[in-house]
Amino acid sequence: MAVAIGFWKATLLSIATSVAGAILLKLAGQPRLRQFQSSLAGGGARPEALQGTELFTVVAGLLLLIPGFLSDLLALLLLIPAVRRRFGVMAASYVRTQATPSEPGVIDLEPGEWRDEPQDSLTRRPPGNPRQP
Numbered sequence: 001m002a003v004a005i006g007f008w009k010a011t012l013l014s015i016a017t018s019v020a021g022a023i024l025l026k027l028a029g030q031p032r033l034r035q036f037q038s039s040l041a042g043g044g045a046r047p048e049a050l051q052g053t054e055l056f057t058v059v060a061g062l063l064l065l066i067p068g069f070l071s072d073l074l075a076l077l078l079l080i081p082a083v084r085r086r087f088g089v090m091a092a093s094y095v096r097t098q099a100t101p102s103e104p105g106v107i108d109l110e111p112g113e114w115r116d117e118p119q120d121s122l123t124r125r126p127p128g129n130p131r132q133p
Contacts, residue, residue, distance in 0.1 A: 014067045017064050017067075017072045018065050018067065020064050021060075021062065021063070021064025021075070022064075024060065024061035024064060025058065025062070025065070028057050055091075056078050056084045056087055056088065057078070057079070057084070059075075060078035060079050061075070063078070
C-alpha cells in the first residue's frame, strides 16, 4: 500500500495513526482499563467483563500505535460499536468455554504418550503385587 500512495504520504499516515492511537489510549484507554481491571477484581476472568467491550477500545489504541496499515484497519474496525460488541460476545464465549472444568478422571494425552494394551493384559495383575490374594 505504501508503494501505491508514496513513501512520504505513507510515513505521514503512519505517524498520524500512531498519534491518534496515543490520544485514544490517553483519553479513553486509562479509564476503560481501570474499569476492566475493577470488573475482574472479584477473581478470574468473567465473560460479563468482556461483553462490556472496555478492553477492545484499549486494544484499538494499541493497534493504532503499531505501524502498519493492517493493524490500523483492525483498530478502526474495533472502534465501530457493533464490531466491538461482536468481538465481546466471541471473547466471552471463548472465556466461558475455557473456564469450564473438564470431567473428573479424564486425562488428555498426546498420541506419543500412551500405548494400546491387549485386553487380556488388563485383567491380569503383575507378579509381586502385594494386593494380590
